[in-house]
Amino acid sequence: MEKKCAIEMKGITKRFGQVTANDSIDLRINRGEIMALLGENGSGKTTLMNMLSGIYQPDEGEIYEDGSRIYIRSPREAYEYGIGMIHQHYKLIEVFTATQNIILGLNDGKMDIAAAEARVKEICSRYGFDIDPGKKVYDMSVSQKQTVEIVKVLYRGADILILDEPTAVLTPQETQKLFRVLRNMKEDGKAIVIITHKLHEVMDVSDTVTVLRKGKYIGTVNTADTDPQALTDMMVGHAVSLNIERPRYPDPQRKLIVEGLTVVDEEGIRRLDSVSFTANTGEILGVAGISGSGQKELLEAITGLYPVKEGSIRFIGSDGSETELVGKTPKKIRETGIGMAFVPEDRLGMGLVGSMGMTGNMLLRSWKNGKGALLRKKDPEALANRIWKDLDVVTPGVDYPVRRLSGGNVQKVLVGREISSEPAVLMTAYAVRGLDINTSYTIYSLLTEQKMKGVAVIYVGEDLDVLIELADRILVLCGGRVAGIVDGRTATKEEIGLLMTHFDSKESGE
């Protein structure tokens, strides 16, 4: 069946200084269809879509809607053409309710809230959204905030919807819910573009897949006629192996012994409750759990960033000596000569200084609100250059501000820097979130390389398929408690999934 073309982009080129983000791209977006937009980090996906959402204007090329040439000069004009984009970073006002946020900026404030709320409810029931129109944004989960953003776009009459990595912050269950809504919108005749790096999501939700590579249009294929391997090859431009090696380290030794670790947050809630486990040299210890099960607190407690209420964290030196880490600041831990590296979840907030280039960021580590710690003075530029090359960071140069890099490339800089510090313990939280598939595999092999050098790697992850391929053991957290520690080589996803959700009172620890 011939689909009706909603948007046609012809010969679109967009440059930022010396970077050509989009190079003469031709693209069609059809109504009644979900198109996945796929490409490596920095390949130009967000930029291309931002020219439809009115954030950027093309340097060259033309845009047509239903066959007529259009010019989109602002997000407001984009709405007038029925185009709405849900960005990666939400722009909601925390103290406003869902409805207040949805109608914000419309009709110059003369607004009938009751009527607006009724319309919001109507949109929600039509597509299967689940929101409380009167709920304040600060009380909402990430997924609820995202729902508000989508409803906001629909409220403004959008029938062409663009979602930029919407699932990066969602749990698998929330993702399925979002996909049901997207399918309903497609049935309703809307045109949908979804950007995601997760190939199983592409296979699951899309009708067609368009691939960009290094700013160029590579092609569009029907999802039914392709598979993850073929898509990866198309994205990267050559054959890529999607296998994770899991060699065994000959002589693992205990490196960190965590016992009865309990932390309490500002509201007095136990975020970790008597957590006990051991992390060994030459081992990747995976940490699985529904988001917010204590993963963040665990890594921050070990690094000295989160106050510990009870319990101990002992570091075993290469001579067998034990050092208690509880009560020590990150600085103190470093001064003791204990090499710990940490790739936090919040990259620009906690990991890197956005206004500085790669070189500057090699010198500094800014865990927690700018309280920077000097890392190393030796040859930051050589190190920056090495990471640039080894991890294929897309940037014009090592002095280019990292905040201008695409999301995935920011992460490469951070991971590269942390690994280069040759730590004894390497901790990563969602190390591959936002990374394209090829770079994700590069990170997996870097972590495995570290493990085979005898590093104790703690890998907090959300993709169970990856955890059971990569990790030697997997610690499953549920509500701040250890629900189980399983062997990565024999565990099944089902088994881990059950532990993640059903805490049974089985003794934790080993």
Ligand SMILES: Nc1ncnc2c1ncn2[C@@H]1O[C@H](COP(=O)(O)OP(=O)(O)OP(=O)(O)O)[C@@H](O)[C@H]1O
């Ligand atoms: N405002 C900007 N100023 C300078 N360069 C930019 C700007 N926005 C994007 N770029 C550059 O354009 C290129 C394409 O970036 P874009 O964000 O479109 O990539 P992407 O495909 O969305 O990547 P990711 O998967 O990592 O999100 C990158 O090299 C990026 O550094």
Ligand SMILES: [Mg+2]
């Ligand atoms: Mg992007």
